[in-house]
Amino acid sequence: MTALAIIAHNLSVKLSRGLVISHIDLCIRIGELVVIIGPNGAGKSTLLRCLAQLVPHQGELSYFPDTRKLLNLAYVPQRPMLPTGMTVAEYVLLGRSRHLHWLSAETYHDRYLVAQTLEQLDLEQHAGYLLEELSGGEVQRVVLARALAQQASILVLDEPTSALDLGHQMQVMQLIDSLRHQYKLTIVMALHDLNTAARFADQVMLLQQGCCMATGSPDEVLTEARLSRLYNTPIQVLTGADGHLVVSLAMAEIS
Amino acid sequence: MNLKHHIWYCLCISFTIMTMSVSSWADIAQRIISLSPSATEILFAIGAGKQVVAVDNRSNYPPQAPVMKLSAYQPSLEAIVSYKPDTVVITFDVIGIKAGLQTMGVNVVHHTAATSLDDMYRQIAELGAVSGHQAEAAQLSEQIRTDLAQAMEQIPILDDPLRIYHELDAAYYSVSSASFLGQIYQQMGLINIADAADRHNSGYPQLSVEYILQINPQLIVITDQSGYNRADVLRRPGWQFLDASRQGRIIQVNADIASRWGPRIVEFVRLIVANIQP
Amino acid sequence: MASITKSSADSIQHATSQAFRLPRFATLLIVALLLGCGLASMLLGAAQIPSIAIIAELLHIDSGLTKTEVTIIWQWRLPRVLLGMLVGASLALAGAAYQGVFRNPLADPFLLGAAAGAGLGATLAIVSDISQDVTPLGTVPVAAFIGALVGVSLSAALGRAAGRSTAALLLAGVATAAFLTACQTFLMHHYMTSIQAVYSWIIGRLVTSGWNEVNFITPYFVVGFGIILLHRRELDLLRLGDDEAVSLGGHPRRSRLILILAASLLTASAVSVSGLIAFVGIVVPHLIRLTLGSSYRIIVPLSAIAGGAFLCLADLLARNILAPAELPIGVITAFVGAPFFALILRLSRQLL
Numbered sequence: 045m046t047a048l049a050i051i052a053h054n055l056s057v058k059l060s061r062g063l064v065i066s067h068i069d070l071c072i073r074i075g076e077l078v079v080i081i082g083p084n085g086a087g088k089s090t091l092l093r094c095l096a097q098l099v100p101h102q103g104e105l106s107y108f109p110d111t112r113k114l115l116n117l118a119y120v121p122q123r124p125m126l127p128t129g130m131t132v133a134e135y136v137l138l139g140r141s142r143h144l145h146w147l148s149a150e151t152y153h154d155r156y157l158v159a160q161t162l163e164q165l166d167l168e169q170h171a172g173y174l175l176e177e178l179s180g181g182e183v184q185r186v187v188l189a190r191a192l193a194q195q196a197s198i199l200v201l202d203e204p205t206s207a208l209d210l211g212h213q214m215q216v217m218q219l220i221d222s223l224r225h226q227y228k229l230t231i232v233m234a235l236h237d238l239n240t241a242a243r244f245a246d247q248v249m250l251l252q253q254g255c256c257m258a259t260g261s262p263d264e265v266l267t268e269a270r271l272s273r274l275y276n277t278p279i280q281v282l283t284g285a286d287g288h289l290v291v292s293l294a295m296a297e298i299s
Numbered sequence: 300m301n302l303k304h305h306i307w308y309c310l311c312i313s314f315t316i317m318t319m320s321v322s323s324w325a326d327i328a329q330r331i332i333s334l335s336p337s338a339t340e341i342l343f344a345i346g347a348g349k350q351v352v353a354v355d356n357r358s359n360y361p362p363q364a365p366v367m368k369l370s371a372y373q374p375s376l377e378a379i380v381s382y383k384p385d386t387v388v389i390t391f392d393v394i395g396i397k398a399g400l401q402t403m404g405v406n407v408v409h410h411t412a413a414t415s416l417d418d419m420y421r422q423i424a425e426l427g428a429v430s431g432h433q434a435e436a437a438q439l440s441e442q443i444r445t446d447l448a449q450a451m452e453q454i455p456i457l458d459d460p461l462r463i464y465h466e467l468d469a470a471y472y473s474v475s476s477a478s479f480l481g482q483i484y485q486q487m488g489l490i491n492i493a494d495a496a497d498r499h500n501s502g503y504p505q506l507s508v509e510y511i512l513q514i515n516p517q518l519i520v521i522t523d524q525s526g527y528n529r530a531d532v533l534r535r536p537g538w539q540f541l542d543a544s545r546q547g548r549i550i551q552v553n554a555d556i557a558s559r560w561g562p563r564i565v566e567f568v569r570l571i572v573a574n575i576q577p
Numbered sequence: 578m579a580s581i582t583k584s585s586a587d588s589i590q591h592a593t594s595q596a597f598r599l600p601r602f603a604t605l606l607i608v609a610l611l612l613g614c615g616l617a618s619m620l621l622g623a624a625q626i627p628s629i630a631i632i633a634e635l636l637h638i639d640s641g642l643t644k645t646e647v648t649i650i651w652q653w654r655l656p657r658v659l660l661g662m663l664v665g666a667s668l669a670l671a672g673a674a675y676q677g678v679f680r681n682p683l684a685d686p687f688l689l690g691a692a693a694g695a696g697l698g699a700t701l702a703i704v705s706d707i708s709q710d711v712t713p714l715g716t717v718p719v720a721a722f723i724g725a726l727v728g729v730s731l732s733a734a735l736g737r738a739a740g741r742s743t744a745a746l747l748l749a750g751v752a753t754a755a756f757l758t759a760c761q762t763f764l765m766h767h768y769m770t771s772i773q774a775v776y777s778w779i780i781g782r783l784v785t786s787g788w789n790e791v792n793f794i795t796p797y798f799v800v801g802f803g804i805i806l807l808h809r810r811e812l813d814l815l816r817l818g819d820d821e822a823v824s825l826g827g828h829p830r831r832s833r834l835i836l837i838l839a840a841s842l843l844t845a846s847a848v849s850v851s852g853l854i855a856f857v858g859i860v861v862p863h864l865i866r867l868t869l870g871s872s873y874r875i876i877v878p879l880s881a882i883a884g885g886a887f888l889c890l891a892d893l894l895a896r897n898i899l900a901p902a903e904l905p906i907g908v909i910t911a912f913v914g915a916p917f918f919a920l921i922l923r924l925s926r927q928l929l
Contacts, residue, residue, distance in 0.1 A: 098820050119824035127816035129871030133592035141814060142826035146807065149874075155593040162589055171592035194825070357770070372769035469715075470777055470784065471903075496902035505777075507623035509649050510901030536787045537648030 049074040049198060049230040050095065054103035057087075057094050057254075064090045065254045067103070072232060072247070074108075074197075077224055079241040080234045082251035083275060088234040089122055089202050091251065095232055096200045107198070116142055118191035122202040122234075124183070126175040132186050133158060133171045139193030161189045164219060166212075180207035188216065192223065201233040205240065213237075217244050242266055242289035250274065262289060327431035328386035328406065332379060334371040338388040338410060339364050340561035341423055345439050347430035353382045360555065360563070376400065386429055413560035414502070415482045416447075422560070439562060446565040451487055453572050461575060463489040464506075464516035464543070466532075468525050471506045478502035479560050483568060487575075492516050508535075517542040518574065524554035550574050597813075597874050607879055611662070611886040618658040618893045623901040624649050657785045660850065661892040662885035663794050664783065665857055667801065667847040669884025672858030673865075673876050674805050674840035677812035678833050679743050682866065686844040686858035689750035689837070693757035694728020695721040695848040699778050700761045704768040714789050717778065718849040725845035728757055733837070743833070781854035781907035783892055790850040797846035804839040805877055808832055812873035854907050856914040857884055867921050887914070 052070035056063060064087045072078050080088045093099050096119040107117075118139070127135075140154040162171055165185045170178065178186065184207050191199055199220075205213045221244055224231055235241050241248055241262060248265040250257040252274060258265045266289055271279040278294035332353045333339040339358035342351055353367040369378055371389065374396045379387060386406045389396065397407045408429055413419045420440045427436020463484055465474045474480045475497035484491050492514050496504040519541070521532060529549045533539055543549055552570060556563045619635065620628040626646050633640035634650050642650075671686035679688070687693075702720035736749035765772050784790070814827035822829040844858075862880040869875050891909040898904060 093820065096820075096824055098823060116826075117824060119821065121820060125816070125818040125821060127871065129866070130816070131592055131596060133589075134596040134872065137593070137596045138813065138817070138825060141810065144810070150597060155596065158596070159589050159593045162593075168586065168589045171589040172595075370769070373766060468774060470774075470782070472773075472777075496899070498899075504902045507896055507901050507903050508653055509622045509624035509896075512645050512649050512653070513624035513626075514901075515645070536652035537645055540645045540648065 049076070050105075050107055050232070052095070052103065052105050055091075055094065055105060056102040057090055057099055058102070059090070059099070063254060065094065065101075068254075068256050070249070070256075070259075072230060074230050075224060075228045076246045077221065077231045077233070077244055078247040078249065079245040080232065080249050080251055081236075081238060081241055082257075085253075086251040087254040088251055090254075092119075092200050092202050092232065092234055093121075116194065116196040117198045117200060118194040118196035120187050120191045120199075120201045120204055122206075124187045126183065128174075128176060130175050131171070132162070132167060132173050132175065132178070132189075135175060135186060136161060136189045136193050139190035142194065157195075158189075158193055161193045164192070165189045166215070181209060181212055184208055185212070185216065188220075197227075197229060199229055199231045199233075201231065203234055203236060206236060213240065220244075238266060238271070238291040239289075242291060266291060328429050330382070330384045331386045331388065331430060332369070332382055332384040333358060333388045334369060334374060334379075335388050335390040335410060336360070336555070337413075337559040337561045338390075338408075338422070338426060340559060340563060341426050341439070342388075342430060344562045345423070345427055345430065345432045345435040347426070347432050347435075350430055352384065353379075376403075380405070388426070413479050414477065415479065416486070418479075419560040419564070420444075443562060443565060447486075447568055450565065450568045450572050454487055454575055455577060460488050460490050461518050462492050462514060462516045463518040463520065464492050464511060465520045466525075467503070467522065469527060471508055471511065472503055473506050475500070475502055475504055480557065483564070484571075487568070487571065489518070512537050512541070515542055517546065517548060518571075519543040519549045520557070520571070521549065521551050522554040522557055523551050548574055597872050599875055599878070600869055603869050604879065607882050607886065611882050611889070614886045614889040614893065615658055615662065618661070618889050619650075619654060621893060621897050622649075622654055623896060623903075626650070652787050653785065656788045656791045657783055657892065658889060659791050660783050660785055660794070661889045663791065663798050664847045664851045664854070665861075665888025665891075666881040666885040667794070667798050667843040668854065668858040668888075669861040669880040670802060670805055670877065671840040671843040671847070673862035673873070673880045674812070674836045674843075675858075676862055677815055677873055677876075678836050678840075679747060680816065681747075682863055683859065686840060686847075687754075687853065687855075688747070689732040689841065690728030690753035690757060691725040691841060691844045691848065692728075692853050693754040693761070694731070695725040695845065696779060696853065697757045697761045697764075698722070698724020698727070699852075700764050700771075700775050703774050703778070704764060704771050714793055714850075715786075718790070718793070721778075721852075722845045722849035724757075725848055726841065728753060729837070729841040729845075731757075777905065778852045780905040781852035781910075782895070782903070782905050783851050794846045794850055797842050801839045801843035801846075802881060804835060805843075808836055808839075809873045809877040812836070812877070816871075852907070854888070854910055856907075856910040857888055860914045860918045861887055864918065864921055 050070065050072040052068060055065060055068040055070065057065040068091065080091060082088055090099065094101050096117055136158045137150055137154065140150060140157070143154065144150060162168055165188060167185055167189060170182060175183070184204060188204055191201070205216055208216060217240055220231060223229060245262050247259065248262050249259040250265055258270060266281055268279055268281050271281070271291065280292055280294040282290045282292070284290045329350055330352045331342065331347065331350050333342060333351060334355040336358040339354045340360055342348065343361050343364060348363065352365065353369060354364045355369045355371045356366060357371065358364050358366060371391060372393065374393065376396060376399045379400065380403060384405055386408060387400055388408045388410060390410060390412060392409060397409060400407050408425065410422045413422060423436050423440050427433045465480060467473060473493035475493040476482060476485050476491050477497060477500040481491055481502070492511065493504055493506060496506050519532065529551055532549055533544055538544055550570065552567060556567045620631055624646065626642065626649070630640040630642050631650060634642060634647060668686055672684065675684040675686060675688055676682055698720035699717050702716040732746065732750040732753040735753060736746035739745040739749055765775055811827055811832040814822040814825055815829055815832065819829045861884040862876055865876050865879045865883060869879060891906055891913060895904045895906045895909045
């Protein structure tokens with residue numbers, strides 16, 4: 045049995061507008077890819093921020109094997125802040141901040157790593173561009189590059205592929221998946237696209253109104269009955285040619 | 300017969316004098332307010348003190364002047380009028396005080412700061428006319444002229460006139476020959492080092508300390524209201540090499556007599572002259 | 578195919594190696610500017626001393642100058658030139674730090690009530706007629722220093738009561754500044770005779786009495802500069818917002834507090850010896866940002882050097898244009914800074 049990376053027990057998050065996350069239990073193993081799905085406003089972003097240690101919580105939340113208070117965890121928000129006047133290379137270089145000694149500057153190794161990461165994400169030609177000159181899809185890849193440059197063992201990603209076209213979506217997910225296997229990364233991400241979830245996730249958690257409705261493998265969680273009830277519209281789940289689930293909208297019954 | 304004539308003659312003369320006095324009595328100010336310390340000193344010096352009902356909060360001389368809570372910089376029309384003046388002497392016409400007083404039927408004497416001795420004599424004469432003490436005013440002017448001439452006679456004739464630096468504050472603000480004091484220094488035959496810095500004749504230029512050190516004034520005048528004294532000046536680096544320091548010619552004067560244009564200017568001149576003596 | 582790969586390899590190489598680095602040529606130019614202004618300031622002054630003699634004297638070679646001229650060089654001109662550099666660097670650094678903390682390129686060092694507090698302190702000292710012997714600097718600089726710190730503390734306390742965001746702090750600063758300025762205006766009206774002294778302090782000038790002022794400001798400058806320089810990476814992380822900064826290993830809240838403290842110290846010490854010299858704190862860091870890059874790893878060190886050069890130059894003009902009279906330095910910085918800044922704005926608009 046692989047060791048656990050994140051354990052959450054009875055996790056609750058209370059914000060000014062009320063209880064946003066209530067009593068969630070979560071077990072994530074090292075090297076697992078966990079996808080959080082759910083309708084808008086379910087609390088996915090808040091749960092991710094909580095796992096990224098950015099909001100105070102009630103309940104238990106522990107990380108292994110890195111038990112430091114401020115562990116190396118890469119967080120990609122849904123809408124990242126893009127400072128003006130910063131190039132892509134500089135932005136990704138910021139991902140190396142944790143690895144710098146407080147008195148020193150970025151080394152050749154840091155810059156080489158950044159170049160490598162940019163190449164992996166198909167961003168070589170954009171290295172010198174300013175952030176404000178990029179398209180939505182390019183921005184998402186750049187932010188992901190920064191997270192990867194951080195060389196963190198845990199990645200928390202909030203809808204990292206929402207603005208990407210199909211081709212890039214596949215490319216990015218495959219990259220994340222291969223890196224995960226190569227470096228034993230633990231990845232928690234929120235996704236809207238259930239097909240991507242079905243294809244890549246080890247574990248899926250369904251969130252609705254801050255509560256965990258179901259958790260398990262994609263087969264267990266993504267059932268027609270559950271999804272139709274969740275999204276309030278008929279949904280069918282098929283098995284594609286390569287064995288992965290395909291989720292699609294069914295025709296509404298005319299009654 | 301002779302006695303009757305004499306008495307009648309005297310009565311006629313007295314009656315004429317009285318009617319003349321009565322007719323010009325209406326023009327003489329009986330309730331004067333002075334918002335100018337210089338005017339206050341002049342009025343009391345020409346014997347018009349009894350006609351002065353209130354003076355501003357800076358008029359500290361003579362001691363018997365009736366100092367009230369009146370401000371020359373921020374005059375309050377109501378406060379001034381509450382003393383029922385018929386004449387008000389001002390230096391600054393601010394917040395429309397002149398027009399305001401005139402509409403209330405008060406005579407306003409606007410004496411801006413004098414920039415020369417002639418200015419001062421003119422203002423003395425005007426105050427004499429307003430208060431009905433023309434003779435005393437003329438006498439005062441004459442006395443001042445005489446005293447000044449007498450004092451200035453004591454100035455030794457030198458081959459090279461003395462260079463004077465009059466310091467107003469620690470930021471090296473000085474007075475040039477375009478100001479009242481500067482005029483007096485000029486009449487005394489002194490060379491004012493501030494003139495080179497005042498090409499626009501503002502009267503009060505700010506000097507560079509380097510210039511002061513290099514030009515080497517032989518006479519330095521400081522006032523007693525700037526928070527520092529002679530010893531502080533000597534402590535400034537390099538000032539101990541100046542001629543004025545070496546010859547003990549750093550004079551600290553009373554700020555009042557160095558900033559007003561009135562009878563006490565003679566005191567000021569006498570003080571300066573005393574320090575020019577070899 | 579091969580050429581595309583090569584050019585993209587070059588561009589990636591160039592971009593990654595240039596990222597966050599100080600532009601070499603520009604840095605050398607700015608340092609040269611500082612040294613040049615410093616030298617010119619030493620050679621030109623109201624006392625006409627031959628340049629060769631000055632250089633000889635500075636190198637401790639026998640220059641044949643009189644005792645007075647030697648005193649002018651060592652006790653009046655040199656400390657004044659150094660003071661100009663230190664004050665200019667302090668104000669520019671404080672401005673850069675505030676611009677980073679508040680994420681607002683229009684922030685200046687007088688934002689959090691520092692200027693208003695210093696002004697009130699100076700006015701109190703001027704009107705209260707305390708003897709100048711209390712400290713070697715005189716009462717006004719010390720009172721201004723304390724006043725500046727009090728002003729910032731009041732803003733911080735008010736901002737904390739209103740909420741813990743930077744917006745709340747900014748508004749608290751505005752309110753505090755308004756209140757303190759009102760107190761100062763009241764005092765000035767009440768003590769009209771000292772209005773000229775207060776005004777000449779407000780407009781800003783470099784007052785030196787030997788080396789006292791330089792000795793006073795140097796430790797604050799060293800500490801402030803050191804702290805802000807060490808936090809230049811944190812300043813860049815602050816540009817990403819608190820969440821992302823924390824996830825990248827930064828400490829945004831702690832950094833903001835430390836930066837405000839350091840910037841306030843720099844502002845207070847600069848203002849206490851020079852009055853309220855406007856423009857330097859907002860224009861210099863912004864100029865660096867417009868011409869050389871938005872990263873604080875560039876802005877912090879280069880603003881300090883450029884700020885020192887700028888104020889040194891302004892003082893050079895203030896002392897020499899109407900020699901032997903002096904102009905207030907605040908007038909020069911506004912006259913020189915404003916059109917220069919407008920020109921840069923125009924040029925950078927064309928570049929974009």
